[in-house]
Amino acid sequence: MTSTTDIFLTSRFLQRWLQASDERPSVLHTASELSLSPAIFAQILQKEISGGASLNKAMRRLRNLVICTLIRRDLSGAVNFHEVVTTISEFADFVVQQHLAALDAECQALYGIPIGQDSGTAQELVVLGMGKLGGYELNVSSDIDLIFCYAEDGETRATDDSQRSLSNHEYFSRLGRKLIAAISEITEDGFSFRVDMALRPNGASGPLVASFAMVEEYFLIQGREWERYAWIKARAMTGKADDITALEKIIRPFVYRRYLDYGAIDALRSMHAQIRAEVVRQETRHPERSNNVKLGRGGIREIEFLAQVFQLIRGGRDLQLRDRSTRHTLETLATKGILDKQIVQGLLNSYTFLRNLEHRLQYLDDAQTHTFPVAAEDQQRIAVMMRYQNVQQLLDELGCHRQFVAEQFDAIFKEKSGSAADQTSGLLSNHLDAAENADALAGQFAGAGFQEAQDAARRLLASWQSPRIQALSESNRNKLVALLNQASGLVGKLQENQLTCWNRLLDFMETIARRSAYLSLLTEYPHTLARVIRMMEASDWAAKFLTRHPILLDELLDESVLHQHPDWRHFEQELQRQLQHHQGDTERQMETLREMHHAMQFRLLAQDLEGELTVEHLADGLSQLADLIVAATIQAVWQTIASRHRDVPRFAVIAYGKLGGKELGYASDLDVIFLYDDDDQEAPANYAKLAQRFITWMTSHTPAGILFDIDIALRPDGASGLLVSSVQSFSRYQEKSAWLWEHQALTRARFCAGDSTIGAAFEAIRTDVLCQQRDPATLTQEVISMRKKMHDAHLNRSDLFDLKHDAGGMIDIEFIVQYLVLKYAYQYPQLTANIGNIALLKRCGELQLIDPELAEKTARAYRWFRKLQHGIRLQGADRARVVATRVTHEVGATRQLWASLFPSG
Template identity: 70%
Template sequence: MPNSIKLSSASPSDLSRFLARWLQAQPERAALLEEVSQLSFTNARFAYFLQKELSAGTGLPAAMRRLRNLVLCTLIQRDLNGQADMHEVVDTISHFADFVVRTHVADISTELQALYGVPVGDDSGEEQEMIVLGMGKLGGYELNVSSDIDLIFCYPEDGDTRTSESGQKSISNHEFFTRLGRRLIGAISEITADGYSFRVDMALRPNGQSGPLVASFGMVEEYFLIQGREWERYAWVKARAMTGKEQDIRQLESIVRPFVYRRYLDFGAIDSLRSMHAQIRAEVLRQETRHPERNLNIKLGRGGIREIEFLAQVFQIIRGGRDAGLRDRSTRNTLNALAERGIFTDDIVNHLLLSYSFLRNLEHRLQYLDDAQTHTFPVADEDKLRVARMMGYEDVNALLQALQAHRDFVAHQFDTIFGEKDSGCDTAEARLAALSSALQNGAEEEALITVLEQAGMQDAAEAARRLRVSWHSPRLQTISESSQQKLLQLVSGAIQLVVSHARQQNACWNRLLDFMEAIARRSAYLSLLTEFPHTLDRLVRIMDASDWAAKFLTRHPLLLDELLDERVLRQRPDWPQFRTELQTALQQHPGDVERQLEVLRELHHALQFRLLTQDLEGQWTVEQLADELSLLADILVEATIQAAWQTIATRHRDVPRFAVIAYGKLGGKELSYASDLDVIFLYDDDDQDAPGNYAKLAQRFITWMTSHTSSGILFDIDVALRPDGASGLLVSSLQSFERYQQQSAWLWEHQALTRARFCAGDSEIGARFEAIREQVLTAPRDESHLRQEVLNMRQRMRDANPPHPHLFDLKHDAGGMIDVEFMVQYLVLRYAASVPALRRNTGNIALLQFAGDAGLIPADQAAACASAYRSMRKLQHRIRLQGTERARVAPELTEAEAAAASRLWQTLFGGEQTAV
């Protein structure tokens, strides 16, 4: 069904009794309606037609009501003639509500100030203005044509009015704004011969109908802290200031935001919204039972408008604390944002938007009949046919069939998120009951062992012992009863998953219980795993696959969110989008260093965990994974430099002439999950303040990277490779770096330079660094001296890492990975001048291939050594995923790889494994 619906025959006045009555009562307005309906309304047109009414001697309330009737009739005419779509209708009536409120507030404020003076804040001494908040659909610019408007009245500070003329009587700000609010409600909603402008509902204000009509910011904040209820969070998502000063509006938003949006992922919102919806549905069912002829409520009924709104709103509440892009007040905009983030597929969102437009169009046509605020399909056959024809159908059954299709789709999507979770399995239910009895009632451990044995646990006695220890720990015994029930349900479900998936049941079970203990006090995480059972399945697989991954997730349970979307887990990260997301998130907290540090860590951990889950499922080779992790680090380094520079009060330019140069694993794009970053800092800036400011920037960069926050650290930073090492300056000018490399650097520093590259910052400095690097690598060297220095350095490293008597160290032992790396560095420093391919920083495997192709080493040895290095890296990676830092294995596991590396070593160095 298109958003804009063109009728085939009947005129709008034939179908809308309200329009027909208006034209009958004021036939002279027929020509005006034809003229006005050719264009959509704007604020300027509202003002123009209001002024025409006022110029005729009509008072403001009556003039506004007459304008309202003209606006409504124009919308009916345009909509039913196919000139306007649903979006225009809701935008127009919402902007008209804004116009009505602002106009009356300004008029009434002027009158009250003439009597009582200007309200002034006690603390600031500033003049005060009332902020009128539009709630619900008004807040999202999605108002119905015949809707009432939900309002809340606030003002910034308590105080008294300041009088300036004789005869004025000073009153408190609260009394002033209470009078203003009462008169505003009357001016808008009282029914006169001209009707009303809008019905007004104030029930959403703090403490509802029993609360004061207006509230100061202090009162609002105290209410949120002490009495604010869960359902009010959803109401305040839509709150939009229609009047007031910008700085006051921003202050109020800073009070509202932490109440509405949690800084963590609030998956408890699903259960809360489900409860709210159940209460609404119960009331609708009660009404339908009492009045069976009115059993089709398109707003609150099954598959209705409210369910679409809830689908959008639940993810706003869950994720809005971390993603400001989900704080939009419009249901339409929020659904599109959910598609952009992959929370819903594009097809689902497009279908939901289509259903939303259909239902809202139908809702408007129900209201076009008599300008009544109704959402129920009419009883009279004549009215049913009118509605069907307004919707573009010539018979009622065709409309009802289309309506049912939309409601079925919406209901299915709603149930996918909000449907009650049911195992649907008698065995699972029985296990949950038995588990509850064995844990909750102090039964003997044998009862618990029996439950685990029947499920198929291999070492049920040990698993039972560990579960009892966890369950009776202080952390779990002090959580709420509802959280205990959720946790019990999760443990019950996890038992069968461990039995089905785990290769090492005990290890997986212990890791899982460690994780459960860590999240037990955070009901949001328990809700996530309860509401989305497939995340528990993925969680168990991760716990089984990697000890390192299990501990990482236990330290950062916020990352559970990453397990929700199967598509995201299978897609390569969209790095340009990630850059933009990171910059946007940092810019949302200007000056708030603490929050910016958390943003960097949260987004880093999320991407790292996504790569980790893909790695555990075999989607990456070791080299591909290292490339992705290195790119992630590059982006974070760049973002940190930019953000940290803004915190330096003495900065002498907007964009620093500063660069970060990566060495080691980051330099060679061979980063792993827990690698530190070897970096140096260069600048090229003649300003007298440059050395001091860039030293501050480097130090601040290190602090931002290494500071421990609630989300941990970003990276450990090693700056030992800077010129002159620990005794040298933290930051070097480009010129001094060049002189040092050409005149003073040790050979081992040139070895390190083979794996160095520009990482982040000023690209011109990066290009000049690459030129310096190439000059150094291609400089003439005495082959004998080069060879001896490389051997000496390798021996010093061996002396620092003596071999294990029975195990082979993949990294340090002879024939291991460092041997391969030293051989590559030797080849680069010896032959880069004559073989340009060796100047590239493309990794050890590619450089070995280049050397073999150039005939510098036997091609078969080059290929064998490259393959050996790849195999050892892969094995090292698997070992570290199990939480072991030192990668040592039985010698027979890598005998062929070590032999291949040793053969090439003998070819290059004559078999010498020690210094001569």
């Protein structure tokens, strides 16, 4: 049909435009050498106006030149899809801004300046670009979806007697109508853009313009699920920066939920079904329209839905998913591991192919069409534009892309269970509404494999009759029944702990039942329920943790991500980014800290329960996590102190106890002290505020729970001492006033977060103190005395062995290590290293300070005690006690070592 050099002539619109004037071929050639931009638009527009054209005429001429230039550059291979959609989107912005500026000046001349009744400042029309325009992904022949807003009600302020004052609403309504006409009315030169205002609040039946207060009220009372989807793309094209910021604060909570909103899948599924039904209806009436690349099966809209459903689900928590671009959102989903990278690359390839094809359909006649043409000649033109040898090759490629997109769409949006009737059939179908059905229900539990079927049935009936469950909507009750049906089958297959697991699961289900998003998540991702049950069976602590924080269900979706070892650097950067984004919003920052801490802790828990972590590696991970949370909290809290005297505080957190020894457990509190090194006269007061607020941020109960309990009893002079100490006063205290038990505590102390210079100073003080030469007899007596006090405070009257407190247990081993450090560090400074009790025991054996074989046995005993203690704690027990015969050899080794060091103790 045409050679490669003039392939652009396959566009009939371009041909007609060229044939209308002898000058146009050269004008097009010149324009096609340019990379179009707003600056180029302005130059060409001004040239047209200087030649005598009105703004409307000049803009339409410019529009035709821009479209023809893009057609030529695109079909000739001079630009890619990105440049095409970016250029036409920037041109739409230019058109709106130029016309609005001119029309606003006209209206102000007639009616005066609109003034806000509250602020007393001039008001401007905020024009929102929606849809593909909002994401800078507009089609070349698309209409533009707009919404008009203004910040405040009020009236125009007349500047002379000839002007007639109007309400702001009437002023902006008139301005809006003029703007629509200026852009979209068809003249002899065509139009600039078709304008669609249907996305405004209440659609065609609503007012043309809305104040911010009207928008907010609409969102609160009438905003529908599909409108959340639409408003993701909303982008202000005009308006004052402060007004745009204020409007975004209204839009954001409507679009993005703070929780993970898996209910969005069902809502978008319904919306898509309605769109598809209309497409099928049209295709049935007009078979020739059966190949719609936008709305058809596997089309552009399905890719957009795939991207935007994750924005609705996760955008409330993940700021990076609030991008308006479909392409950028898909790339983010791949980067974050939410969607497989290869799948995302396939979707991006298909998106580019389909959008390029869509453009070529529109290049034919500058028509807003998405349907592959029926006429053979037109089909051939499209094939040539797409650089295929024949139409069938193009259709085959189109079919492959649509099939791939459809498969990915179904993987997310296909119904995961049957109809409501199917959902409520099965094990629990007819036996949940009356207590007398317990026997029949128990029989079905027995058939499912339950060994304690009567107890399982009674517990289920009790839960079902609870006010929380009875208050559920029919839809949520059906979802819950379907989930319980599925769960009963899974629990019935367990070899042990069936009833325990079932009871834990019902506690969890009662907690989440009124949050439809969680029910939707488990319904949409059935494998997640199986993982929940595995955790419930394995650990009471895990069950309670998940019940307290059901938002963590999201972590169970992708098992490969769940079991990845932590990328601490990435976690730290993401935590900082989130906190900075919410700077000034203390409540949200506290929630962010908790949410991110709980999510990472949950990942470690999952790896722990699957046996992927030793107790030592788990403790290292939990301690590293705590360090990062403490550091981030200190930075965030410092920004809240109005009287702060420097940008970066010269302040440090020193960790003692389990955090200091990197032996943190899931529910451990943090033993810390606070040091500063700052001569400014404001320093003591400001750092005291910092410490107080730090404790508040850590310990306050929020909807996401707490972070840590904080213990500051180890600070100088204990409860009677200052909350924060200078480095100098801390050094003096340790040298002259500290008790021996405080020096014992120093063996497990370390710099945790804050100013690293202070951390180094603390380590120097610590080393000096531990390396002091002490009187052996006095040291021995004081250690024995302190150990006896601790033993007397934790008497064990049971027949079980207390792993921590009984003679021969963990406390004895910790006292042995502390004693050896304090006794010999002056000779062997390497004993001051904070490397943990097991490593220090072995080091003491290597130095012949204790019997090497006994050191090795005691080290193994300590590791075994910690493992047993950890397992018991996972089952929710407050005290770690075991049958004595399980630890006979370990206790014997510990007591033997103790006796060799403390013959009289």
